[in-house]
Amino acid sequence: MRDRFFLWFGSAFAAFGLLFAGVGGWMLFDDLDFQKDALHARGTVVDLEQRTSDDGYVYAPIVEWRDQNGTPQRFVGGVGSNxxxxxxxxxxxxxxxxxxxxxxxxxxxxxxxMGPAIFGGMGSLFAIVGLTLVVLHLRRRRTIASLKSAGMPIQAKFLSCQIDRSTTINGRHPYRVSAQATHPTTGKLHRFDSDYIWVDLSDSLNGKPVRVLCDPTDPEDYFVDLSDYVEED
Structure with missing residues (x-):
């Protein structure tokens, strides 16, 4: 479930970020296209237009100026501030x-x-975070698949199935199964923690061995196999 969440959340975050970055890119392109054939003049701020924002009021400049024919013109700036x-x-x-x-x-x-910088910067940040989550999901899926096909199975002693209150997904705290066994490669007692699950397996696993698939070349690479008790992602 955790890995699926990483995929869903990461994909949504990346899509949102790419959309924001795209808006920022379009704003930058629009400005460059506008400036390409634009004429320049000097104007004067004759007043300030008050606008409502989430934080109260902001003020945009009202500018008067004369075009190349000497005709008076007036416009309101696009950005307000307070x-x-x-x-x-x-x-x-x-x-x-x-x-x-x-x-x-x-x-x-x-x-x-400022607009292109905000949209482009936020969009790029969101896209990086989202793509990172997607990569983590894909890497974990690949690791699990490799361990299922070539991992070394060991029987670990069940320790506990506890709520992980450090993580909240959709308003819920997941469970994690913990077990321990002597690692076949290092010969040392090792603790194995499962991926997140959404049911309490304390009663189901109490007094029973827990199957763990280990990478014999990397003691930190393992998978707690709970497929007999919970549906896999």
């Missing part, structure tokens, strides 16, 4: 569409690149 990033009367650089002067933007890092 406190306001601009003061009334402050001069700002403006870029505008050559054929459509009404399509204008403040030429600043905040207005042009």
């Amino acid at each position: 406190p306001a990033a601009y003061d009334r009367g402050e001069a700002v650089d403006v870029t505008y569409h050559r054929g459509l002067p009404g399509q204008a933007r403040v030429d600043s890092f905040t207005e042009r690149h």
